[in-house]
Amino acid sequence: MRNNDEILALFENYLAQISLPKEPQQLYEPIIYSMSGGGKRIRPTLLLLACEAFGGDVAEALPAAAAVEMFHNFTLLHDDIMDNALVRRGKPSVFAEWGENVAILSGDAMMIYAYQLLRGVPEDKLARIMDIFTPMALQVCEGQQYDMDFEHSQKVSMAEYMNMIELKTSVLLAGSAMMGAVIGNASESDCRKIYRYALELGVAFQLQDDWLDSYGTEEELGKRIGGDILEGKKTCLMQQAMSHASEEDRDILRTTHLDPALSEEEKISRVKAVYDKYDVPHTILRMISSRFERAVAILDTLDINKERTAHLQVFADNLMDRKK
Amino acid sequence: MRNNDEILALFENYLAQISLPKEPQQLYEPIIYSMSGGGKRIRPTLLLLACEAFGGDVAEALPAAAAVEMFHNFTLLHDDIMDNALVRRGKPSVFAEWGENVAILSGDAMMIYAYQLLRGVPEDKLARIMDIFTPMALQVCEGQQYDMDFEHSQKVSMAEYMNMIELKTSVLLAGSAMMGAVIGNASESDCRKIYRYALELGVAFQLQDDWLDSYGTEEELGKRIGGDILEGKKTCLMQQAMSHASEEDRDILRTTHLDPALSEEEKISRVKAVYDKYDVPHTILRMISSRFERAVAILDTLDINKERTAHLQVFADNLMDRKK
Numbered sequence: 001m002r003n004n005d006e007i008l009a010l011f012e013n014y015l016a017q018i019s020l021p022k023e024p025q026q027l028y029e030p031i032i033y034s035m036s037g038g039g040k041r042i043r044p045t046l047l048l049l050a051c052e053a054f055g056g057d058v059a060e061a062l063p064a065a066a067a068v069e070m071f072h073n074f075t076l077l078h079d080d081i082m083d084n085a086l087v088r089r090g091k092p093s094v095f096a097e098w099g100e101n102v103a104i105l106s107g108d109a110m111m112i113y114a115y116q117l118l119r120g121v122p123e124d125k126l127a128r129i130m131d132i133f134t135p136m137a138l139q140v141c142e143g144q145q146y147d148m149d150f151e152h153s154q155k156v157s158m159a160e161y162m163n164m165i166e167l168k169t170s171v172l173l174a175g176s177a178m179m180g181a182v183i184g185n186a187s188e189s190d191c192r193k194i195y196r197y198a199l200e201l202g203v204a205f206q207l208q209d210d211w212l213d214s215y216g217t218e219e220e221l222g223k224r225i226g227g228d229i230l231e232g233k234k235t236c237l238m239q240q241a242m243s244h245a246s247e248e249d250r251d252i253l254r255t256t257h258l259d260p261a262l263s264e265e266e267k268i269s270r271v272k273a274v275y276d277k278y279d280v281p282h283t284i285l286r287m288i289s290s291r292f293e294r295a296v297a298i299l300d301t302l303d304i305n306k307e308r309t310a311h312l313q314v315f316a317d318n319l320m321d322r323k324k
Numbered sequence: 325m326r327n328n329d330e331i332l333a334l335f336e337n338y339l340a341q342i343s344l345p346k347e348p349q350q351l352y353e354p355i356i357y358s359m360s361g362g363g364k365r366i367r368p369t370l371l372l373l374a375c376e377a378f379g380g381d382v383a384e385a386l387p388a389a390a391a392v393e394m395f396h397n398f399t400l401l402h403d404d405i406m407d408n409a410l411v412r413r414g415k416p417s418v419f420a421e422w423g424e425n426v427a428i429l430s431g432d433a434m435m436i437y438a439y440q441l442l443r444g445v446p447e448d449k450l451a452r453i454m455d456i457f458t459p460m461a462l463q464v465c466e467g468q469q470y471d472m473d474f475e476h477s478q479k480v481s482m483a484e485y486m487n488m489i490e491l492k493t494s495v496l497l498a499g500s501a502m503m504g505a506v507i508g509n510a511s512e513s514d515c516r517k518i519y520r521y522a523l524e525l526g527v528a529f530q531l532q533d534d535w536l537d538s539y540g541t542e543e544e545l546g547k548r549i550g551g552d553i554l555e556g557k558k559t560c561l562m563q564q565a566m567s568h569a570s571e572e573d574r575d576i577l578r579t580t581h582l583d584p585a586l587s588e589e590e591k592i593s594r595v596k597a598v599y600d601k602y603d604v605p606h607t608i609l610r611m612i613s614s615r616f617e618r619a620v621a622i623l624d625t626l627d628i629n630k631e632r633t634a635h636l637q638v639f640a641d642n643l644m645d646r647k648k
Contacts, residue, residue: 026472
């Protein structure tokens with residue numbers, strides 16, 4: 001069985017031999033730019049690892065792996081327009097580099113091309129793969145819409161927030177894992193379990209992402225601490241604090257990032273003081289651990305030899321220990 | 325065999341029973357708005373007529389018909405952002421009504437939902453249908469990109485222009501017809517022919533659209549004559565004139581719509597005078613006839629009884645005699 005690095009090398013090799021049309025240049029060049037712009041290839045790696053864990057032929061799963069990566073990059077192109085984000089993976093976003101119209105249309109083409117890639121899965125599994133891929137893709141759109149809704153809404157419960165990150169982030173991991181399992185001929189029951197494994201893991205990952213932004217080290221995060229606080233972003237820390245804080249403290253949470261009298265350092269420490277007062281960082285850390293442990297515990301219940309799940313265990317560990 | 329009106333009624337009935345999720349509202353409400361906003365249902369009608377012409381079961385083709393209509397409406401949502409178009413079918417566009425982010429994301433969901441609908445075709449034909457749908461969808465994006473490129477380019481040949489309208493408009497008709505034929509169990513050869521029929525018809529339709537805007541009557545066009553000229557749009561009339569006019573006349577074509585000293589009437593008649601000087605309207609009319617005749621001639625070569633093609637003949641006639 002291949003380890004994560006070997007799987008990744010196989011995937012990069014497959015991606016490199018995909019030949020997109022050259023013309024019209026403004027349509028296809030941004031796609032190549034986006035797909036070759038790095039990224040950790042988390043979703044295709046998981047898909048391929050899941051396939052191999054069940055004894056499947058990784059070669060048969062490569063088209064689906066490329067499809068989920070193409071789909072993921074499509075969402076980034078359109079999200080960057082909606083978020084007005086000029087930088088992606090340390091380079092100008094497609095939106096910044098080519099403008100909005102190109103980012104819309106190239107994104108559309110990527111979405112469609114994801115289905116073109118998906119068409120390459122074994123034909124007897126195509127219908128089942130589409131039954132995973134398409135609802136998953138719709139859920140990602142739903143998650144993005146809830147995320148935008150929440151930015152303008154005064155009151156969001158922690159349950160609504162968790163549902164949003166599940167849709168926006170986790171279902172894509174979960175669907176990837178499940179597609180890999182299907183192509184690897186896993187049983188129905190194991191397909192559902194591997195879906196659940198990746199879903200829990202995805203939530204843990206997203207919660208940790210928020211936690212690190214305020215409580216990590218710069219080395220862990222790969223950028224300066226406190227960015228989310230300075231942007232007034234509605235992270236899980238913020239949601240958790242808002243649902244437990246006094247009216248007075250909620251005011252601090254709502255307004256601190258906008259206060260022109262405060263330095264960045266003061267803003268960060270003032271908000272974190274409220275988080276600490278309500279034990280938010282520990283609560284979130286407990287939620288992360290709980291989700292992570294649930295995820296890896298599922299691996300032990302799969303109907304395959306324990307050594308076959310070793311790489312999925314490593315994948316989970318790597319994901320949570322990420323450095324940008 | 326059902327006539328066009330009966331086919332259309334069947335389709336509207338099928339569309340009406342599709343039940344989209346209710347939440348998130350900002351994602352799904354614009355989809356319902358767009359899909360129930362009228363439109364002539366040209367593509368699904370053609371798909372269903374083609375299916376029935378070959379003796380297929382129209383019920384089996386309804387999901388694909390809904391998919392092409394959903395796809396077509398998706399392109400309108402995103403095109404309206406790119407063109408900054410505030411009105412669509414006499415109502416505010418989704419872009420105007422909900423803003424750009426909603427139009428992007430709801431459009432994305434429509435594109436994905438088109439594949440959800442496509443999944444409803446008979447499973448033994450799913451792979452073949454996807455092999456028509458996905459390349460067709462990519463070509464539509466290519467056509468839209470060429471269209472945007474041409475707006476900023478000084479020199480576009482008539483051949484490049486024809487290629488653009490073929491991609492942007494005709495391949496969607498052609499692919500629709502071919503999918504209907506495949507579901508109707510037409511032979512490979514007839515599938516290719518019906519594709520060609522719809523492709524030629526689509527080009528004729530698009531050329532006539534341009535022609536009517538300058539040379540039609542207000543009644544035929546459903547709006548005031550000369551809109552394209554006032555916008556300085558690069559129509560087939562403009563392309564044809566630009567490739568034959570003297571440098572001096574080309575200057576008139578390029579600059580008239582921008583001249584603040586001229587009234588709208590003067591702008592229109594000045595540009596049309598150049599068109600007339602180079603016999604552009606007749607040239608375009610000849611091109612329209614030639615394409616239209618090629619299209620209907622193909623119907624006679626199909627490997628089915630002539631009376632089975634009657635509704636496709638009527639479809640072609642109706643399309644070219646359209647009133648908005």
